Amino acid sequence: MNAILLVTGVTVVLALLFDFTNGFHDAANATSTVIATRSLKPRTAVIMSAIFNFLPAFVVGTAVANTISKTVKLDSLPVVAAGDVPLGVRMTLAALVGAVFWNFLTWALGLPSSSSHALIGGLIGAGLSAGGAAVINWDAVSKTAVAIVASPAVAFGIAFLVMWIIRLLLRRFKFSEDSEFFRWGQVVSSAWVSWGHGSNDAQKTMGIIAATLYTGGFMTAANASSLAPPIWVIFAAQAAIAAGTMWGGWRIIQTMGLRITRITRASGFAANLGAISGIEGATRLGIPISTTQAVSASIVGSGVGARRAVNWRVMRDMVIAWLITLPAAGLIGFVVFKLTVLPGIAAVIATTLVILALLIWAGRMMLNAMTAKDIEAELPSVEELKSPNYGLQVAQVPDTGHDAA
Numbered sequence: 001m002n003a004i005l006l007v008t009g010v011t012v013v014l015a016l017l018f019d020f021t022n023g024f025h026d027a028a029n030a031t032s033t034v035i036a037t038r039s040l041k042p043r044t045a046v047i048m049s050a051i052f053n054f055l056p057a058f059v060v061g062t063a064v065a066n067t068i069s070k071t072v073k074l075d076s077l078p079v080v081a082a083g084d085v086p087l088g089v090r091m092t093l094a095a096l097v098g099a100v101f102w103n104f105l106t107w108a109l110g111l112p113s114s115s116s117h118a119l120i121g122g123l124i125g126a127g128l129s130a131g132g133a134a135v136i137n138w139d140a141v142s143k144t145a146v147a148i149v150a151s152p153a154v155a156f157g158i159a160f161l162v163m164w165i166i167r168l169l170l171r172r173f174k175f176s177e178d179s180e181f182f183r184w185g186q187v188v189s190s191a192w193v194s195w196g197h198g199s200n201d202a203q204k205t206m207g208i209i210a211a212t213l214y215t216g217g218f219m220t221a222a223n224a225s226s227l228a229p230p231i232w233v234i235f236a237a238q239a240a241i242a243a244g245t246m247w248g249g250w251r252i253i254q255t256m257g258l259r260i261t262r263i264t265r266a267s268g269f270a271a272n273l274g275a276i277s278g279i280e281g282a283t284r285l286g287i288p289i290s291t292t293q294a295v296s297a298s299i300v301g302s303g304v305g306a307r308r309a310v311n312w313r314v315m316r317d318m319v320i321a322w323l324i325t326l327p328a329a330g331l332i333g334f335v336v337f338k339l340t341v342l343p344g345i346a347a348v349i350a351t352t353l354v355i356l357a358l359l360i361w362a363g364r365m366m367l368n369a370m371t372a373k374d375i376e377a378e379l380p381s382v383e384e385l386k387s388p389n390y391g392l393q394v395a396q397v398p399d400t401g402h403d404a405a
Helices: 003-025 028-036 042-058 063-069 087-109 115-131 138-173 180-216 231-247 250-259 265-284 291-305 312-340 345-367 372-378 382-386
Strands: none
Touching: 003 087, 003 115, 003 180, 003 231, 028 042, 028 180, 028 250, 028 265, 028 291, 042 180, 042 231, 042 372, 063 115, 063 180, 087 115, 087 180, 087 250, 087 312, 087 345, 115 138, 115 180, 115 312, 138 265, 138 291, 180 231, 180 265, 180 291, 250 291, 250 312, 250 372, 265 291, 291 312, 312 345
């Protein structure tokens, strides 16, 4: 088999695996609030989320995908000998190894880190390894850097404001935070968050597949700055992220739904509206943001707005993960690219062993993953949710003994 075709195919499969990990890693984004308040059963929540993750394939454009594919100036990479695997294909392969590894590691730890920043970090690291700082599109990277701060800030602010308004209305009209109105408000807004996640995050996989196909010679374009993902790439990416969401990332759902703050139907509704604001704004601007950061910040914002205790230890761990995601994935991408350009058969052996080790490690964790039943057993009872004292204490969840999500 042609070496370029083989390596390109392996890279595309890795990209779809990354998309699958993005789905279960970020399933908590839309489902944690409705699960925590028993507005939907855990399995029902992830199925609904998966459906709305897939639906944007029919209507949303690919502006975010184009931004991702421009992270590295593909046309500036050194040219290799005819018949050899292009450096651009090796680079995207290395970037994906870094991103997939980081997603599995943070998932196992129950940390809601950013799949987006893992991918961009992997691309930057592999790009630096392939061609130095000159081949990195720092304008595209700066968009992401701004979004790291802006999107969670917007989400926090909107969630806080909505919750503050809800508290005024609750006092004025004397109805409960646990009312059916807020339950259905949560369900609808959760579906909207899933739509936003599918709109923004699935495009990141489309962008890296398009970059791989272009550098491998399997897709044509005027230049690397105007790549449009083929239809099959769009549908494959949306299907992979939906499948990952349906599989569920229960350990991270546990963290976001049960360990940050006590969530009621009203505060969950406010959190979802805050998250939607941050996600939709970025997608319209073609900026690849961290939907996880937006949702986490909105949950904190709604908790603060409701004057509930927040588990700042959990938030500290999450922020640390956010800060090290991009450089950690970048370092892995840098090193793996160096393995792909070792002389002769050494490159094939080293790269193959790294990918096999990653897949075996990830597969073992998935076999021992937390399940929907584990989460359901930890949910507060209906009586607890309706108690006027619910939310006065910091959210705590005992260790379940699971090592992976």
